[in-house]
């Protein structure tokens with residue numbers, strides 16, 4: 072599909088993209104850039120790229136498709152660095168979890184001959200780094216593309232075909248709409264997990280060890296999410312401030328209502344709420360968005376010897 076694809080950053084998403092591209096034979100050459108020698112050594116050892124560079128500017132030379140796979144807070148500087156080196160007609164995309172801030176950070180640096188089409192695979196795990204990726208990560212999951220209004224249709228179609236060949240379903244959205252949807256479905260749950268596990272982390276030692284000893288699966292599920300990469304999630308909240316604060320406002324109102332129901336013994340109100348939430352779970356399962364196998368698509372494939 073592409074002569075040369077450049078992956079900037081080879082963590083969970085970059086390495087999974089490499090595996091998915093190899094699986095479907097989507098690139099004749101995969102180039103990658105990674106800042107540290109340790110990551111570059113892992114990339115070579117795992118065969119994740121044919122060309123490995125320290126600097127993004129070197130990796131993008133001659134690439135038909137470039138995908139930024141680093142935390143979103145790095146995109147502004149990276150776009151500045153690579154802009155002069157991008158090939159005529161190259162597609163530049165990304166995997167960042169927020170979209171309007173990415174458009175604002177990247178687009179101003181780009182020359183007109185580059186097709187910038189932001190993207191976001193709604194697939195991941197709490198693991199990071201080049202060893203954590205696997206080819207099946209995107210299978211049956213959504214990737215959202217947020218092209219600008221004047222985007223080249225052929226380039227959008229090509230990037231869509233690329234993600235489909237990586238196993239994903241593709242949807243096109245406005246960046247701001249994406250950010251609001253993801254604030255609800257992904258960013259708020261992560262914030263809640265960081266908060267609940269943070270509350271436990273701040274308990275005095277004796278209580279904390281009891282929580283760990285007797286932790287039920289509900290709390291364990293939160294610890295999985297709260298183990299996600301701190302840099303990545305710091306950048307997501309800082310760059311999706313408006314939508315996260317909007318949805319957090321609603322969340323705190325609903326939480327206060329539940330607090331009231333408990334205080335006043337309004338069991339019927341709690342029962343109604345829990346009945347409605349159960350229906351949401353049901354509809355996710357019916358829509359095929361949750362596999363019967365626990366944590367499918369969120370845990371890495373077993374390591375091969």
Ligand SMILES: NC(=O)C1=CN([C@@H]2O[C@H](COP(=O)(O)OP(=O)(O)OC[C@H]3O[C@@H](n4cnc5c(N)ncnc54)[C@H](O)[C@@H]3O)[C@@H](O)[C@H]2O)C=CC1
Pocket residue numbers: 079080081082083084085105106110139140141142143145166167168169191192193194195196197198199200201300303307
């Ligand atoms: N982890 C997840 O579940 C998902 C993450 N994303 C998005 O994909 C992007 C990548 O995330 P992951 O692969 O999970 O992260 P990761 O932490 O596994 O990998 C990121 C890589 O970028 C490198 N990096 C960091 N700063 C850099 C810089 N200034 N210049 C060059 N390289 C730098 C890191 O060393 C690391 O190798 C993020 O923007 C994230 O929001 C999207 C969907 C799911």
Ligand SMILES: O=C(O)C(=O)Cc1ccc(O)cc1
Pocket residue numbers: 167168192193194195196197257296369
């Ligand atoms: O591991 C989980 O539960 C996730 O929610 C993974 C994830 C993290 C960030 C994204 O932008 C998309 C998916």
